[in-house]
Amino acid sequence: MxxxxxxxxxxxxxxxxxxxxxxxxxxxxxxxxxxxxxxxxxxxxxxxxxxxxxxxxxxxxxxxxxxxxxxxxxxxxxxxxxxxxxxLFAQWSILSNITSSIIIFFNHPVKLEDTITIIDKDYEIEGRVSDIGVFFIILKTKEGEQITIPSNVFIQKMIKKKIND
The missing domain is CATH 1.10.287 (Helix Hairpins)
Incomplete structure (x- = not known):
């Protein structure tokens, strides 16, 4: 051969x-x-x-x-x-958001329609997860507001998930 x-x-x-x-x-x-x-x-x-x-x-x-x-x-x-x-140096946050969204996709306990609280030292955000995208996580609050959180920030925060029995 x-x-x-x-x-x-x-x-x-x-x-x-x-x-x-x-x-x-x-x-x-x-x-x-x-x-x-x-x-x-x-x-x-x-x-x-x-x-x-x-x-x-x-x-x-x-x-x-x-x-x-x-x-x-x-x-x-x-x-x-x-x-x-x-x-892409100026766009490093885009790359970190994409990487974070892949990690969230495979290994994060938060799913669509979950009610969560994002614990921060200054304030807490509570809402229902309405969308998990490549760059952003979208929460809807009880007041009807829509909060957009970048994926790389979301993955760094402590999250309290409401368990529905």
Whole structure:
């Protein structure tokens, strides 16, 4: 078997692994959405972020298989990340909000329609969670006000959840 055939087989194996990971992550996100009563739109956004990461990893592996020098690839990726880092420096809060929303999606006990109190040293906010988005958590208070809290702030606060029996 010559090297070209071996590279083709390795590429097919990487693509099959990518498809398997894609199906597994889609199933995991769908299960999380249905178990936690989250909006399907939020699940779609999380799936897109995970798929983007998977595609990037898959492309890097395929480039390595087909003989792109690893040092050249590392320099290219480093340069790309540097440019993105500089371009997004002013938008760091957007990146932290996206990361926080992923953490909230998979690992936070607060769900839609929960009544919560956000405990702060200056004041407390009580309300019902009406939406959990990528950038913001929206609470509706008893007075009918709508409070928008950035995801990265929400994840840092102590939250008291009202348990409905």
């Amino acid at each position: 010559d090297t070209t055939q071996l590279k083709i087989i390795e590429t097919i194996a990487v693509i099959l692994a990518f498809v398997f990971i894609l199906l597994a992550t889609t199933k995991l996100v769908n299960k999380t959405v249905s178990n936690n009563y989250l909006k399907k739109v939020r699940g779609k956004i999380i799936k897109k972020l995970i798929n983007l990461i998977n595609i990037i990893v898959c492309l890097i592996v395929i480039l390595i298989i087909w003989g792109v020098d690893q040092s050249e690839l590392a320099v290219f990726i480093g340069s790309l990340l540097t440019v993105l880092g500089i371009a």
